[in-house]
Amino acid sequence: MVDSINPVRLEDVAQAAGVSLATASKALHNKPRVSEQTRQRVLQAASKLQYQPNILAQSLATGTTGTIGLITSDLNGRFSTPILMGAENELSTQSTSILLANARGDSTLERTHLEKLLALKVDGIIIVNPETNPRKPISTSIPVPIVYAYAPSTNSNDCSVTCDNVEAGRLAINHLISCGRNRIAIIGGDESFCAAQDRTKGALEALHEVGLEPAGQIRYGQWDENWGRAATRMLLSQGTDFDAVVCQNDQLARGCIDALKERGISIPTDVAVIGHDNWEVLTQSSRPTLTSIDNECEQIGRIAAHNLMDAINGNPHHGVDFVSCRLIQRGSTVPLD
Incomplete structure (x- = not known):
């Protein structure tokens, strides 16, 4: 039990761990130039003694x-x-x-x-x-x-x-290509956002590396399910031949999946869909569950x-x-x- 009248001091921790006062202080504050073995020995001693640092004293001593x-x-x-x-x-x-x-x-x-x-x-x-x-x-x-x-x-x-949103765009395309897809459409979010521009940049770079172009026109809109549905319906109504869709966030992907299901298109058998942000309230409740990119x-x-x-x-x-x-x-x- 901790003695409230004579509380454990840093000196007690140092003595129990067999180190100097300076080394004990460095170990407890995760400072450099202390071996991991020594750090663990000090931490164990502090835990055993139930050491509680004097915050006021530390503040006065360090100015923090x-x-x-x-x-x-x-x-x-x-x-x-x-x-x-x-x-x-x-x-x-x-x-x-x-x-x-x-x-x-x-x-x-x-x-x-x-x-x-x-x-x-x-x-x-x-x-x-x-x-x-x-x-x-x-x-x-x-x-x-x-x-x-x-x-x-x-x-x-x-x-x-x-x-790294540019890398994220590349990651989405490379994953779909690894799944055997090569007619990949892209549904963008709001083009005024750097995230939309960067994810498109990375996606296009990855497509061009394997000699591909996006399936259909890349369109930008709001970051919501309504735009995901509308953009997917445009792809379908224009007869675009695609076997995968990169959606630049999970809400767009949910809307895309809804529009594909309306036409009796199976996901992922006919069309694979990937989102972005890994927002679990959407990715886990989606049917099928949604592949996504975590930030x-x-x-x-x-x-x-x-x-x-x-x-x-x-x-x-x-x-x-x-x-x-x-x-x-x-x-x-x-x-x-």
């Missing part, structure tokens, strides 16, 4: 508070929630907590949240937006490090982390938090880190016999 702020404008949390989870997982071994604020897509509210978080003396800030369109920096005079997640900053000197938002959050801690510790990152997406195969795409 052990907190970072995360400001999101993602109203439904589809992207910000896994980014938050990834950041928390990265910070879980570093005694750092996250204060979350939702700006609800309002730039004025975003700035207000920033000022409140700075008043709370957070050590750094992660900014999350719900699309990958580059955004203006929230400020050029923030006194703490900042990392932009999902939507990169337009300032190349800033640190940003986002998904790896947890990994984006993990890298964003890692880069932010590097900056807090005096090693800032600059430019954009592109995180590879991951294909999740389900029932809507299978290899041809």
Whole structure:
């Protein structure tokens, strides 16, 4: 049992682990130049002794508070929630907590949240937006490090982390080709979004590498099921010969599947369909279940938090880190016999 009158000190942990005070501190804060074996020995000693760090003393000694702020404008949390989870997982071994604020897509509210978080003396800030369109920096005079997640900053000197949508477009085409499909149509989302442009770019590159062109015209519209249905009906009414469809998000794919089923077309036997975003509320309820590309938002959050801690510790990152997406195969795409 922990003694509330004589609490366990860092010195006690160091003595129990057989290391110096400095080494114990580095191990508990996941600092470099400590072997994994030593780190584990210190962590085990701390756990056995039920060591609780003195946050106030640490703050006074280091000039940090052990907190970072995360400001999101993602109203439904589809992207910000896994980014938050990834950041928390990265910070879980570093005694750092996250204060979350939702700006609800309002730039004025975003700035207000920033000022409140700075008043709370957070050590750094992660900014999350719900699309990958580059955004203006929230400020050029923030006194703490900042990392932009999902939507990169337009300032190349800033640190940003986002998904690789060009590679995702290639991934979708290459998967369908591996399934034996070679007449592949593409249904785009809103062309004003970088995600639509980048996914198309990657898809066309992959098609051209094997001497193919898209089946029918690439059309762009809203990111919803209605446009997925309408675009698919246009492909069918124009007599386009296709055996697969790349849809640039899962809502488009659900609409596409509905329109194909209306015509008695079997998925995936006659036409394979792939979506993007891996939104499980859609991919799992689709019949058949929907193959989709995951943006790896947890990994984006993990890298964003890692880069932010590097900056807090005096090693800032600059430019954009592109995180590879991951294909999740389900029932809507299978290899041809």
